[in-house]
Amino acid sequence: MSSERISDAELTIMEILWERAPLTATDVAARLPDDRAWSLPTVKTLLSRLLSKAAVEHRADGRRFLYSPLIGREDYVAHESKRLMDRLFGGKFMPLFAHLAEQENLSAADISEIERLLREMKS
Template sequence: MPDAAADRISEAEQSVLEALWEAGEPLTASQVAERVDEEKGWSLATVKTLLSRLVAKNAIATEPDGRRFLYSPLIGREAFLGSESRRLLDRLFGGRAASLFAHLAEAEALSERDLTEIEGLLRELRK
Protein backbone atom coordinates (compact mmCIF):
# COMPACT_ATOMS: atom_id res chain seq x y z
CA MET A 1 0.00 0.00 0.00
CA PRO A 2 1.42 3.46 -0.78
CA ASP A 3 2.16 6.06 1.89
CA ALA A 4 -1.52 6.30 2.81
CA ALA A 5 -0.79 3.74 5.53
CA ALA A 6 1.32 6.35 7.32
CA ASP A 7 -1.11 9.20 6.66
CA ARG A 8 -4.41 8.31 8.24
CA ILE A 9 -7.39 8.50 5.90
CA SER A 10 -10.31 10.38 7.48
CA GLU A 11 -13.92 9.22 7.26
CA ALA A 12 -14.66 11.99 4.77
CA GLU A 13 -11.70 10.98 2.60
CA GLN A 14 -12.82 7.37 2.82
CA SER A 15 -16.21 8.39 1.39
CA VAL A 16 -14.41 9.83 -1.64
CA LEU A 17 -12.32 6.67 -1.96
CA GLU A 18 -15.48 4.56 -1.77
CA ALA A 19 -16.94 6.51 -4.70
CA LEU A 20 -13.78 5.88 -6.73
CA TRP A 21 -13.64 2.18 -5.81
CA GLU A 22 -17.30 1.70 -6.72
CA ALA A 23 -16.87 3.46 -10.06
CA GLY A 24 -14.07 1.15 -11.13
CA GLU A 25 -12.81 3.81 -13.52
CA PRO A 26 -11.24 7.28 -13.23
CA LEU A 27 -13.70 10.05 -12.35
CA THR A 28 -13.66 13.83 -12.55
CA ALA A 29 -14.15 15.87 -9.37
CA SER A 30 -17.71 16.64 -10.52
CA GLN A 31 -18.47 12.95 -10.97
CA VAL A 32 -17.11 12.16 -7.51
CA ALA A 33 -19.18 15.00 -6.07
CA GLU A 34 -22.33 13.63 -7.74
CA ARG A 35 -21.69 10.20 -6.22
CA VAL A 36 -21.13 11.45 -2.68
CA ASP A 37 -23.70 14.26 -2.81
CA GLU A 38 -26.67 11.94 -2.37
CA GLU A 39 -25.24 10.60 0.88
CA LYS A 40 -23.24 13.55 2.23
CA GLY A 41 -24.57 16.69 0.56
CA TRP A 42 -21.07 18.07 0.07
CA SER A 43 -20.26 20.90 -2.33
CA LEU A 44 -17.89 20.48 -5.24
CA ALA A 45 -15.34 22.63 -3.36
CA THR A 46 -15.43 20.23 -0.40
CA VAL A 47 -14.94 17.22 -2.66
CA LYS A 48 -12.03 18.94 -4.43
CA THR A 49 -10.41 19.61 -1.05
CA LEU A 50 -10.78 15.95 -0.09
CA LEU A 51 -9.40 14.85 -3.46
CA SER A 52 -6.38 17.13 -2.95
CA ARG A 53 -5.75 15.64 0.48
CA LEU A 54 -5.92 12.12 -0.92
CA VAL A 55 -3.49 13.04 -3.70
CA ALA A 56 -1.08 14.45 -1.07
CA LYS A 57 -1.37 11.17 0.87
CA ASN A 58 -0.61 9.15 -2.28
CA ALA A 59 -3.95 7.39 -1.95
CA ILE A 60 -5.24 8.54 -5.36
CA ALA A 61 -3.67 9.61 -8.63
CA THR A 62 -4.59 12.47 -10.93
CA GLU A 63 -4.38 12.50 -14.67
CA PRO A 64 -5.04 15.53 -16.87
CA ASP A 65 -7.98 15.17 -19.22
CA GLY A 66 -8.23 18.38 -21.20
CA ARG A 67 -9.12 21.20 -18.79
CA ARG A 68 -10.06 18.83 -15.96
CA PHE A 69 -8.46 16.02 -14.01
CA LEU A 70 -9.38 12.39 -13.65
CA TYR A 71 -8.92 10.73 -10.26
CA SER A 72 -8.30 7.06 -9.58
CA PRO A 73 -7.37 5.14 -6.43
CA LEU A 74 -3.79 4.02 -5.89
CA ILE A 75 -4.81 1.80 -2.99
CA GLY A 76 -7.29 -1.01 -3.21
CA ARG A 77 -10.25 -1.33 -0.91
CA GLU A 78 -9.02 -4.63 0.51
CA ALA A 79 -5.56 -3.20 1.27
CA PHE A 80 -7.18 -0.21 2.96
CA LEU A 81 -9.48 -2.42 5.05
CA GLY A 82 -6.55 -4.62 6.03
CA SER A 83 -4.48 -1.63 7.11
CA GLU A 84 -7.33 -0.03 9.06
CA SER A 85 -8.25 -3.34 10.71
CA ARG A 86 -4.66 -3.88 11.80
CA ARG A 87 -4.48 -0.32 13.13
CA LEU A 88 -7.66 -0.84 15.15
CA LEU A 89 -6.42 -4.13 16.60
CA ASP A 90 -3.04 -2.67 17.47
CA ARG A 91 -4.39 0.52 18.99
CA LEU A 92 -7.30 -0.84 21.00
CA PHE A 93 -6.63 -4.53 21.55
CA GLY A 94 -2.87 -4.97 21.72
CA GLY A 95 -2.83 -6.52 18.26
CA ARG A 96 -4.97 -9.46 19.36
CA ALA A 97 -8.11 -10.35 17.42
CA ALA A 98 -9.26 -12.61 20.26
CA SER A 99 -9.42 -9.56 22.54
CA LEU A 100 -11.60 -7.77 19.98
CA PHE A 101 -14.01 -10.70 19.73
CA ALA A 102 -14.10 -11.07 23.52
CA HIS A 103 -14.96 -7.39 23.86
CA LEU A 104 -17.71 -7.64 21.24
CA ALA A 105 -19.12 -10.77 22.89
CA GLU A 106 -19.09 -9.16 26.36
CA ALA A 107 -20.82 -6.06 24.96
CA GLU A 108 -23.42 -8.32 23.34
CA ALA A 109 -22.55 -6.73 20.01
CA LEU A 110 -22.44 -10.09 18.21
CA SER A 111 -25.67 -11.63 17.01
CA GLU A 112 -26.19 -15.38 16.66
CA ARG A 113 -25.75 -14.90 12.92
CA ASP A 114 -22.42 -13.11 13.50
CA LEU A 115 -21.22 -15.94 15.74
CA THR A 116 -22.23 -18.56 13.18
CA GLU A 117 -20.42 -16.69 10.40
CA ILE A 118 -17.28 -16.28 12.54
CA GLU A 119 -17.30 -19.99 13.40
CA GLY A 120 -17.61 -20.83 9.71
CA LEU A 121 -14.73 -18.52 8.82
CA LEU A 122 -12.54 -20.07 11.50
CA ARG A 123 -13.34 -23.58 10.22
CA GLU A 124 -12.37 -22.48 6.69
CA LEU A 125 -9.09 -20.96 7.89
CA ARG A 126 -8.13 -24.16 9.70
CA LYS A 127 -8.49 -26.33 6.57
Protein backbone atom coordinates in the same frame (compact mmCIF):
# COMPACT_ATOMS: atom_id res chain seq x y z
CA MET B 1 2.13 2.22 2.43
CA SER B 2 1.79 5.98 2.50
CA SER B 3 1.50 6.43 6.22
CA GLU B 4 -0.40 9.71 5.93
CA ARG B 5 -3.73 9.21 7.59
CA ILE B 6 -6.86 9.57 5.52
CA SER B 7 -9.37 11.76 7.31
CA ASP B 8 -13.04 11.09 7.68
CA ALA B 9 -14.11 13.47 4.94
CA GLU B 10 -11.42 12.09 2.67
CA LEU B 11 -12.64 8.58 3.29
CA THR B 12 -16.03 9.57 1.92
CA ILE B 13 -14.29 10.45 -1.33
CA MET B 14 -12.25 7.26 -1.34
CA GLU B 15 -15.38 5.16 -0.93
CA ILE B 16 -16.83 6.75 -4.03
CA LEU B 17 -13.68 6.08 -6.03
CA TRP B 18 -13.45 2.54 -4.74
CA GLU B 19 -16.91 1.89 -6.00
CA ARG B 20 -16.24 3.29 -9.43
CA ALA B 21 -13.19 4.84 -11.04
CA PRO B 22 -11.89 6.78 -12.79
CA LEU B 23 -14.17 9.74 -12.13
CA THR B 24 -13.93 13.48 -12.55
CA ALA B 25 -14.31 15.78 -9.58
CA THR B 26 -17.81 16.63 -10.74
CA ASP B 27 -18.71 12.94 -10.97
CA VAL B 28 -17.44 12.38 -7.47
CA ALA B 29 -19.51 15.30 -6.18
CA ALA B 30 -22.59 13.87 -7.88
CA ARG B 31 -22.16 10.61 -6.04
CA LEU B 32 -21.84 12.03 -2.57
CA PRO B 33 -24.19 10.51 -0.03
CA ASP B 34 -27.09 12.77 0.92
CA ASP B 35 -25.76 13.48 4.36
CA ARG B 36 -22.54 14.83 2.87
CA ALA B 37 -23.72 17.02 0.05
CA TRP B 38 -20.58 19.09 -0.22
CA SER B 39 -19.93 21.83 -2.71
CA LEU B 40 -17.76 21.11 -5.71
CA PRO B 41 -14.87 23.21 -4.37
CA THR B 42 -14.89 21.11 -1.23
CA VAL B 43 -14.68 17.93 -3.23
CA LYS B 44 -11.79 19.36 -5.21
CA THR B 45 -9.95 20.32 -2.05
CA LEU B 46 -10.35 16.83 -0.68
CA LEU B 47 -9.21 15.29 -3.95
CA SER B 48 -6.10 17.43 -4.01
CA ARG B 49 -5.30 16.50 -0.43
CA LEU B 50 -5.70 12.86 -1.33
CA LEU B 51 -3.39 13.45 -4.27
CA SER B 52 -0.69 14.90 -2.06
CA LYS B 53 -1.09 11.96 0.29
CA ALA B 54 -0.64 9.66 -2.68
CA ALA B 55 -3.95 8.00 -1.93
CA VAL B 56 -5.31 8.77 -5.40
CA GLU B 57 -3.79 9.59 -8.74
CA HIS B 58 -5.15 11.61 -11.63
CA ARG B 59 -4.75 11.48 -15.32
CA ALA B 60 -5.60 14.31 -17.70
CA ASP B 61 -8.62 13.85 -19.92
CA GLY B 62 -8.89 16.92 -22.09
CA ARG B 63 -8.97 19.80 -19.69
CA ARG B 64 -10.08 17.90 -16.63
CA PHE B 65 -8.73 15.12 -14.51
CA LEU B 66 -9.87 11.60 -14.01
CA TYR B 67 -9.18 10.40 -10.50
CA SER B 68 -8.51 6.84 -9.45
CA PRO B 69 -7.58 5.32 -6.11
CA LEU B 70 -3.97 4.38 -5.55
CA ILE B 71 -4.60 2.72 -2.23
CA GLY B 72 -6.83 -0.33 -2.34
CA ARG B 73 -9.79 -0.56 -0.04
CA GLU B 74 -8.54 -3.86 1.28
CA ASP B 75 -5.23 -2.32 2.26
CA TYR B 76 -6.89 0.58 3.94
CA VAL B 77 -9.32 -1.60 5.84
CA ALA B 78 -6.50 -3.87 6.95
CA HIS B 79 -4.48 -0.91 8.09
CA GLU B 80 -7.28 0.66 10.09
CA SER B 81 -8.32 -2.61 11.64
CA LYS B 82 -4.80 -3.24 12.74
CA ARG B 83 -4.60 0.25 14.13
CA LEU B 84 -7.64 -0.37 16.30
CA MET B 85 -6.28 -3.69 17.46
CA ASP B 86 -2.96 -2.08 18.32
CA ARG B 87 -4.39 0.94 20.06
CA LEU B 88 -6.98 -0.77 22.16
CA PHE B 89 -6.32 -4.49 22.31
CA GLY B 90 -2.59 -4.71 22.71
CA GLY B 91 -2.28 -5.70 19.08
CA LYS B 92 -3.86 -9.05 19.74
CA PHE B 93 -6.74 -10.60 17.96
CA MET B 94 -8.35 -12.63 20.71
CA PRO B 95 -9.18 -9.76 23.06
CA LEU B 96 -10.70 -7.92 20.14
CA PHE B 97 -12.75 -10.91 19.16
CA ALA B 98 -13.86 -11.49 22.73
CA HIS B 99 -14.92 -7.90 23.02
CA LEU B 100 -16.86 -7.92 19.77
CA ALA B 101 -18.51 -11.21 20.50
CA GLU B 102 -19.75 -9.98 23.82
CA GLN B 103 -20.73 -6.59 22.55
CA GLU B 104 -22.51 -7.70 19.45
CA ASN B 105 -24.62 -10.30 21.07
CA LEU B 106 -24.17 -12.82 18.32
CA SER B 107 -27.22 -14.59 16.96
CA ALA B 108 -27.31 -18.33 16.48
CA ALA B 109 -26.96 -17.72 12.76
CA ASP B 110 -23.83 -15.65 13.33
CA ILE B 111 -22.37 -18.38 15.45
CA SER B 112 -22.88 -21.07 12.85
CA GLU B 113 -21.43 -18.79 10.23
CA ILE B 114 -18.35 -18.28 12.32
CA GLU B 115 -18.03 -21.99 12.90
CA ARG B 116 -18.28 -22.57 9.19
CA LEU B 117 -15.52 -20.05 8.54
CA LEU B 118 -13.34 -21.69 11.14
CA ARG B 119 -13.82 -25.13 9.65
CA GLU B 120 -12.91 -23.73 6.29
CA MET B 121 -9.80 -22.23 7.75
CA LYS B 122 -8.65 -25.45 9.29
CA SER B 123 -8.51 -27.18 5.98
